[in-house]
Amino acid sequence: MKNIKILWVGLLVVGFLGCVCSVAQAMDEAQVERSFVQFQKDWIKKLNTEGKYGEKGMRVEKSPIDGSFTAKYDEVREAPGSHIKKTGQAATPYVGTMHYEIYGCTAAGKTAEEARRGPFNCALQTDTSEIFRFNGTKWLY
Amino acid sequence: MKKAVFPVVLFFFMAMVMVLGSVSVEAKCGPKEDNWIFFVDQSGSMYMTYWKVSGTDSKAIKKKGGDTAKVAKEVVAKQILMDMNAVIPELNYKGALDLFAPFEELLTPTMYNRPSFAAAIKMIKDSQVIVGRETPMTKGLIELEQSGILAGLTGKTTVIMFSDGMANVGADPVMEAKQILEKHPNVVVHVVSFAQPGVKDMSIAGKGMDTAGEQKGADINRQIAQLGKGMLVDAAELYRNPAAIQRFVMDVFCLEERVVEQKVVERIVLRGIQFDFDKSNIKPEFQPILDEAVSTLKAKPDVKVVIAGYTDSIGTAQYNMVLSNQRAKAVYTYFVSKGIAASRLQTVGNGMNDPVASNATADGRAMNRRVELQIVQ
Numbered sequence: 001m002k003n004i005k006i007l008w009v010g011l012l013v014v015g016f017l018g019c020v021c022s023v024a025q026a027m028d029e030a031q032v033e034r035s036f037v038q039f040q041k042d043w044i045k046k047l048n049t050e051g052k053y054g055e056k057g058m059r060v061e062k063s064p065i066d067g068s069f070t071a072k073y074d075e076v077r078e079a080p081g082s083h084i085k086k087t088g089q090a091a092t093p094y095v096g097t098m099h100y101e102i103y104g105c106t107a108a109g110k111t112a113e114e115a116r117r118g119p120f121n122c123a124l125q126t127d128t129s130e131i132f133r134f135n136g137t138k139w140l141y
Numbered sequence: 142m143k144k145a146v147f148p149v150v151l152f153f154f155m156a157m158v159m160v161l162g163s164v165s166v167e168a169k170c171g172p173k174e175d176n177w178i179f180f181v182d183q184s185g186s187m188y189m190t191y192w193k194v195s196g197t198d199s200k201a202i203k204k205k206g207g208d209t210a211k212v213a214k215e216v217v218a219k220q221i222l223m224d225m226n227a228v229i230p231e232l233n234y235k236g237a238l239d240l241f242a243p244f245e246e247l248l249t250p251t252m253y254n255r256p257s258f259a260a261a262i263k264m265i266k267d268s269q270v271i272v273g274r275e276t277p278m279t280k281g282l283i284e285l286e287q288s289g290i291l292a293g294l295t296g297k298t299t300v301i302m303f304s305d306g307m308a309n310v311g312a313d314p315v316m317e318a319k320q321i322l323e324k325h326p327n328v329v330v331h332v333v334s335f336a337q338p339g340v341k342d343m344s345i346a347g348k349g350m351d352t353a354g355e356q357k358g359a360d361i362n363r364q365i366a367q368l369g370k371g372m373l374v375d376a377a378e379l380y381r382n383p384a385a386i387q388r389f390v391m392d393v394f395c396l397e398e399r400v401v402e403q404k405v406v407e408r409i410v411l412r413g414i415q416f417d418f419d420k421s422n423i424k425p426e427f428q429p430i431l432d433e434a435v436s437t438l439k440a441k442p443d444v445k446v447v448i449a450g451y452t453d454s455i456g457t458a459q460y461n462m463v464l465s466n467q468r469a470k471a472v473y474t475y476f477v478s479k480g481i482a483a484s485r486l487q488t489v490g491n492g493m494n495d496p497v498a499s500n501a502t503a504d505g506r507a508m509n510r511r512v513e514l515q516i517v518q
Contacts, residue, residue, distance in 0.1 A: 046498075046504075046508070047497065047498075047508075050498055050499065050502075050504070050505060050508075051497045051498040051499075051505075051508065052496065052497055052498065053497075085433065087429040087432075089425070089426070089428075089429055091425070091426035092426050092427070092429045092430075095429045095430055095432075095433050097433060097437075126405060126406070126407065126408055127406075127407045127408070128407070128408045128409075128410065129407075129408070129409045129410070129437070130409075130410040130412055131409065131410070131411055131412060131430050131433050131434060132412045132413055132430070133412070133413045133426070133427065133429060133430050135426075140412070140413040141412040141413050141507055141508065
């Protein structure tokens with residue numbers, strides 16, 4: 001009888017710890033997911049401000065035919081479908097795939113300055129995914 | 142003073158012509174394969190006279206009092222190899238030189254450079270005993286397979302076989318070639334044929350050609366080239382015509398830039414894969430990134446992909462070009478090992494070109510270090 005009671009207590013303790021752990025793990029995954037959402041926003045902002053994308057990467061070309069000017073730049077915009085995936089590997093417990101779209105924006109003008117002022121017409125050029133690894137504390141690149 | 146100006150101007154003009162005129166093939170093409178092997182027949186028949194390029198004027202031969210102006214097929218083969226070596230672009234592929242009948246490895250697969258390859262070519266003997274040394278081509282093919290050379294190479298491999306196909310003993314070499322090619326689908330075989338069906342023996346002794354043997358050799362060479370999805374070229378044409386050498390080299394070794402510049406309809410960028418300094422092996426912690434990419438590619442079985450490696454600006458342009466190519470190939474090897482068909486994949490190293498951020502900062506350089514999977518149409 002005493003052994004059965006000890007067994008039941010043991011089972012309850014194990015069950016409780018299991019619930020606590022699984023809740024903690026579920027929270028961890030949710031936190032990882034939230035961190036990836038923020039990482040994606042920061043990454044796209046980085047591409048548009050520090051990278052070759054965005055208005056600061058604008059270039060102006062002169063037409064050899066009629067002498068008119070075309071201003072161009074590429075822009076990164078968020079797209080749906082980003083997700084994380086658990087890997088089961090200790091060094092890389094999660095990978096995350098983010099999606100974005102690269103738009104090509106153009107404007108025409110009689111002078112380079114006029115072309116730079118716009119308005120710009122933006123059209124989708126390329127769908128892009130980027131796959132990152134999470135090392136347990138942060139997303140790496 | 143005026144007299145001195147003209148020679149100076151002429152000097153600089155000629156220097157410019159030399160610089161501009163020396164734009165190499167490398168500037169115009171990428172490597173068409175990852176590895177290539179010259180596979181040269183050294184059997185007895187290859188040390189017989191190659192009448193297709195030897196003196197054919199029987200009167201002149203008689204007048205000179207002997208069998209002059211004769212040149213052995215093997216000597217012609219050696220010259221063709223030297224001529225090709227002079228123009229093969231020094232791109233990022235491995236080259237090898239093997240002989241058969243009997244099998245000899247003169248140069249193991251090594252990153253190609255002209256001086257090393259020239260040194261290996263010089264080791265081919267200019268003369269050997271003819272009698273009793275038949276062409277067991279099948280044995281040569283088996284030995285190439287058993288040597289493990291083909292199995293040890295990754296990516297696409299081109300074999301350029303030099304042979305007259307004659308006096309074959311043993312099993313059917315065409316069947317053996319077929320088995321090898323089925324086992325190694327990434328191998329293409331071109332044949333430089335020394336068979337000379339219909340050519341007369343112009344020697345004074347005039348012992349006569351083995352007409353049936355020459356025709357059979359020509360047929361064997363043709364069938365092997367067809368199986369290997371490669372070209373069949375006449376050795377005499379290559380020996381006599383430098384333009385033919387150039388064409389052959391461009392066709393075999395050069396991937397034209399227009400093929401590389403296909404329209405990219407989608408990109409998948411692989412981030413955070415770090416390689417040890419100057420290395421291209423993939424560590425286990427980075428494999429989940431590649432596994433995710435493999436899943437994506439398996440979900441799109443009809444797409445073709447260019448695996449493009451990029452680096453930051455640290456190091457020379459040439460160093461980064463080679464490094465980025467090696468890393469793209471490391472990813473290619475991983476994908477193939479996970480079941481992605483090699484025929485769907487191409488690799489290219491773009492070095493420090495096309496940065497996505499400024500290389501002036503550590504963060505920007507990290508953003509530029511990447512491997513892209515460019516889905517093309």
